[in-house]
Amino acid sequence: MSSSASFVDLPTLEEIRAERARRKAEADRKRLIEHQGEIRARCDSLHGFIGEHWSILEPKRPFKSGWALRAMCKHLEAVTAGRIQFLLMTVPPGMMKSLLLVFWTAWEWGPKARPDLQTLATSYSQANVLRDNLKLRRLVESDRYQALWPIQLRADQNAKGKFENTENGFSEARPFSSMTGGRGDRVKVDDPHSTETAESDTERANAVRIFREGISDRLNDVTTSAIVIIMQRLHAKDVAAVALELDIGFVHLNLPMEFEAERIGEDGKVTGGACRTYVDGELFFEDPRTEEGELLFPERFPAAEVAKLKKAKGSYAWAGQYQQRPSPRDGGIFRREWFKPVSVMPAGPKRTVRAWDVGATEGGGDPSAGVRCTQVGYGEEATYYFTDAKVGQWSPAQFEAQLKLTAAADTTEVTVRLPQDPGAAGKGYVQTLVKKLPGYTVRYEQPTGSKLTRATALATQAEAGNVFILTTGDPMRDAWIEPFLDELCTFPSAAHDDQVDAAADAFNELALGQTSTVALFLSKRNR
Structure with missing residues (x-):
């Protein structure tokens, strides 16, 4: 071979x-x-x-x-x-x-x-x-x-x-x-x-x-x-x-x-x-x-x-x-340590807004929330103080009653900010709410952008050390603080974000000078 x-x-x-x-x-x-x-x-x-x-x-x-x-x-x-x-x-x-x-x-x-x-x-x-x-x-x-x-x-x-x-x-x-x-x-x-x-x-x-x-x-x-x-x-x-x-x-x-x-x-x-x-x-x-x-x-x-x-x-x-905890320990965009507690606001020109996020539901669903914020000073020297928050799952009638009671407690020195839902129904409902508040300055606006976007300006100022929580030392009067901070520090993935929405709207009304419709209803005494 x-x-x-x-x-x-x-x-x-x-x-x-x-x-x-x-x-x-x-x-x-x-x-x-x-x-x-x-x-x-x-x-x-x-x-x-x-x-x-x-x-x-x-x-x-x-x-x-x-x-x-x-x-x-x-x-x-x-x-x-x-x-x-x-x-x-x-x-x-x-x-x-x-x-x-x-x-x-x-x-x-x-x-x-x-x-x-x-x-x-x-x-x-x-x-x-x-x-x-x-x-x-x-x-x-x-x-x-x-x-x-x-x-x-x-x-x-x-x-x-x-x-x-x-x-x-x-x-x-x-x-x-x-x-x-x-x-x-x-x-x-x-x-x-x-x-x-x-x-x-x-x-x-x-x-x-x-x-x-x-x-x-x-x-x-x-x-x-x-x-x-x-x-x-x-x-x-x-x-x-x-x-x-x-x-x-x-x-x-x-x-x-x-x-x-x-x-x-x-x-x-x-x-x-x-x-x-x-x-x-x-x-x-x-x-x-x-x-x-x-x-x-x-x-x-x-x-x-x-x-x-x-x-x-x-x-x-x-x-x-x-971590199987769909909100960071230190918050998504907010951290608890950014919100320093103080007992007294400094001297200076002040403006106060209470903004509402309206759920208008009773017994379930998203609650309604109203958050009050005060701006001290102007421009780059301004600081911001959250002073109160109201939260509840109220029916439309109960919410209207709460809106009036809160405005009375805040006095006419506080501007009321309301959201306007899109469409004719939203416009009609916000007009109804405005009429419940004669004598108060009421601003209303249709929210634009995502919730995250609307909260970003507040987060930026809080991280810079310009946002504070006003405490009174009275546990009953300060009971709103911990739930308020808890919701902020689990946003944007917490089960509820109504206080965050209201806080962002109040801050934006003060800090950014948003153009919104103003309705000023004088009381009968001043007409």
């Missing part, structure tokens, strides 16, 4: 690689058969199952675990066991929340012998939820999974948006905006809001409406089917907040990136920092951290990387997305 002929008979590089892959796959199958019992035993827990099958979905990344991931798995296992029906997990980005839900369904179908379970999966992003459904199908169809749990998928329903198995189970992926029409034993909600739209009142309200009107009706059995929501907090009125407000039994696993020994809640109250969950009336889980700043997942997010993330995100985004 010639040398050229022998050279031609040598295998190509591609053939060598294919043969190596074949031999490796064969060796893996032999090991799998040999250790099948041990592997099945490890897969009895969801965490163990993820470890055994991680490389199928993430072949290039090593599996990193920690107590936080085990806690999330523990709560999902309780859903599978029927101990938790409604589960809410609020966790930072990067906690493999999407993959966790993929593995959970595969785990229920295989190791838990529930291939009959029907699952609806949803996210704000159609691309994301389809991506994860494909990952689930790839996992179930893998050689390793099939060798342990030979679940056959139906050929007539095997699309990326929905696939079924021969045991009547299925996994269907839908965008959050299109959840009507389907039902399941499991409804998995993975991030119903996007970071781009959560600040939009319209977009956020639409997501909340879909959750309230659509998600709860998607259950096959209202007594046993489960809803699992896993998300990062983006706003005080997001889906997580509504899920808890509905009080229908959501177990809330709340895992901030950095431990806070004391947390300031969205209601302004200080609570213990350790998350605790209860199942069947007994303590089920407690955050094991005790030291301020302890990290949630140092195995994946070491301290140096967390510091970079925190700096890059800024305090507002960090508080919601990573």
Whole structure:
């Protein structure tokens, strides 16, 4: 045989690689058969199952675990066991929340012998939820999974948006905006809001409406089917907040990136920092951290990387997305230390405005608020003093009565500022209010720009040290101060922002000299 002929008979590089892959796959199958019992035993827990099958979905990344991931798995296992029906997990980005839900369904179908379970999966992003459904199908169809749990998928329903198995189970992926029409034993909600739209009142309200009107009706059995929501907090009125407000039994696993020994809640109250969950009336889980700043997942997010993330995100985004507290401790655009308490205003020319934000609701919804502010001096030398705030959920008639009583207490030296809603109805209503205040200077204007924009000038002056809180030393008379500061320092993501709106309007009326319609009604005595 010639040398050229022998050279031609040598295998190509591609053939060598294919043969190596074949031999490796064969060796893996032999090991799998040999250790099948041990592997099945490890897969009895969801965490163990993820470890055994991680490389199928993430072949290039090593599996990193920690107590936080085990806690999330523990709560999902309780859903599978029927101990938790409604589960809410609020966790930072990067906690493999999407993959966790993929593995959970595969785990229920295989190791838990529930291939009959029907699952609806949803996210704000159609691309994301389809991506994860494909990952689930790839996992179930893998050689390793099939060798342990030979679940056959139906050929007539095997699309990326929905696939079924021969045991009547299925996994269907839908965008959050299109959840009507389907039902399941499991409804998995993975991030119903996007970071781009959560600040939009319209977009956020639409997501909340879909959750309230659509998600709860998607259950096959209202007594046993489960809803699992896993998300990062983006706003005080997001889906997580509504899920808890509905009080229908959501177990809330709340895992901030950095431990806070004391947390300031969205209601302004200080609570213990350790998350605790209860199942069947007994303590089920407690955050094991005790030291301020302890990290949630140092195995994946070491301290140096967390510091970079925190700096890059800024305090507002960090508080919601990573601390699961959708308002920074020090405020979004306001900080408590900027508002220095004083007992006396300095001498000098003064002007005072009380601005109102009108909710005109009784027993629910947004309250009405009236905030009084005094300017001392003019121009760059001016300083500003907040001296009172009135807040209440009043009906229109009750608000009108409160408006008159407050104006009388303030005296005619105080200008009254009212907002005018757009349209003829808004103009007619503000005219009605003006007529209730004969003898007072009343200014009214249709608000323009976002709430954040309108509050920015006040925040700038407060940070510069030009804004103060006037205290009297009387606890009863000063009772307005803490709620007022609490609302300012959780804006713009607090549940209510009525005092902020009123404070910004009062300040802008004084400082910026906004052009507004003036109505001065003289009393009969002065006519």
